[in-house]
Amino acid sequence: MPRATIIVADSKDSSRRLIRDILQRSAYQVVAETKNLPETLRKCRTFYPDLLIIDGALEGGSVTELAGIVEGDNLARVLILTGEKDGHLRRDYAHVDKPVSEETLLSVVEVCLFYKQQVENMQKELEKMREEINTRKLVEQAKGILMKTLGIEENDAYRRIQKESMNRGLNKKEVARAIIIAFENEAN
């Protein structure tokens, strides 16, 4: 398994180096160290690391915003080292309170990386289900239109959509959407 890649974002040189050294001793690959928010975004978009460790007091902008962008755009998973004033960050992101010992840091990093894969799988699953629900919604609506306009049974309506989908090499969602649009245009 390739070594996990990590970026460390901390405005204070001493603590950033400390974290980097701990990680490197444990054979993690620290691909970049950053001192401020814009630089962190640039490095994340350059390296797409597995994990981004952010100090809660990072300078150059809002850490909430940064964590939101990095996780939202799927650039990396985020671990925040929170201080006393960072209560708001604890709600939405993986975090560990400072000061943090070497052992704690390493086990938290390990947990983060362990769940990273799981979260990604679940995200994919979720996306698939969302797509399915959307398709079903549209197909239901299209079925209703066909039943009403052609006076056919539900099964037949479904068969028609299925057949059209196969004949045209389009998925059922597209066919259903076309039926709905055609119907609405006629109604206008």
Add this chain to the structure above:
Amino acid sequence: MANNKQKKVILERVKEEEIRFIRLQFTDIMGVMKNVAIPSSQLEKALDGELMFDGSSIHGFAEISESDMYLVPDPNTFVVFPWRGGTGKVARLICDVANPDGTPFEGCPRTNLKRVLKEAQAMGYTMQVGPEAEFFLFLSDENGRATTNTQDDAGYFDLAPVDLGENARRDMDMTLEEMGFEIEASHHEVAPGQHEIDFKYGDALSIADAIMTFKLTVRSIAQRHGLHASFMPKPIYGINGSGMHCHQSLFIEGKNAFYDPEGEDQLSDLARYYMGGILKHARALSAVTNPTVNSYKRLVPGYEAPVYLAWSGKNRSCLIRVPAKRGMSTRIEVRNPDPSCNPYLAMAVMLKAGLDGIKNKINPPVSVDRNIYKMDAEERKAMNIESLPGDLLEALHELEKNEIVKSALGDHIYEKLVEGRMEEWKEYTMQVTPWEVKQYLTRF
């Protein structure tokens, strides 16, 4: 205002996508986008045009005495921002500004553009515009503030394996497409760190809206990449500035009225008169299309920016170029506007100037196919080639003398615009610039 069906569609979308905030946007006279964020619970009220704001706080808007104004959203402009921040999804609606009694506010640039478009419509024309906005991507510094360091040269120190600017621009293209833009071209420009994204032409009002949306999107995405996007016309001395060439044409009943297969160069008389109008009023137009002190530092010879009032089919030193395409794509390209302009006002004044050309059958001078940068003053004089104003003050004086361009702005906007820009000019002239210090500090 939104009818019931439109309202229903928008409210459903907001519920479905779990949108928490809606930004109500409008553009002030100086071309800056303003917005009021409302929670989605207030949306229905907003769609009914019942939301008020304090107009006296907006530059160039109302006086204190008439400060309550209404925002009337245009339901066709509803867009969900595809990017997410820390606070969930956000959507927006572009609004017109109305007086407390419900009548349109004459200081609203968008409302004003509609008025001028109606004039054109009464003559049977719709205006089609295709803008080409250029911008720079700079690095943000350790405080998150913009610098004038471009990513290109920083990339050298960074030893970055990727071009961050390219990546950011690709993200911009994709985001804009998600928002319904049809991107026609997207490329690096001449200067380091300079980029251009072109989108499909359309009717003047939607394009003016699109330009404002475009600028906001480009800036937001740049920020998400640790970069700062700037539409400043000339951010760095000695390299190309950023323009916003405006391709434009008039359509009559869905047909391009600039095209005439029988005409000279296959251009219609209408196209010639329109160009004649633009060229005649160009010196006054520039106060609107190039409205900042900095705009005039771009309009100097040698950097592909136009300086001279002429037109040509080929050469790019002229104010107007006529691209070779004909048929539906027949158009003229006005090359002086820059992205610091208020697009609503810029379209209004350019259209009005063109219409004046048509009404009065103003013939443009013969086209100039030589590089005007290389002519000397004598030659230009012999060919009767004038130039654009040299600075903002000259442009404002030209505007003061030009009744046609003034009428395209309306009294309120004209007065506030000149007042605001004059203030800017005065402040500028009092500055002691680094250039002066360098030149004179040790010499005297």
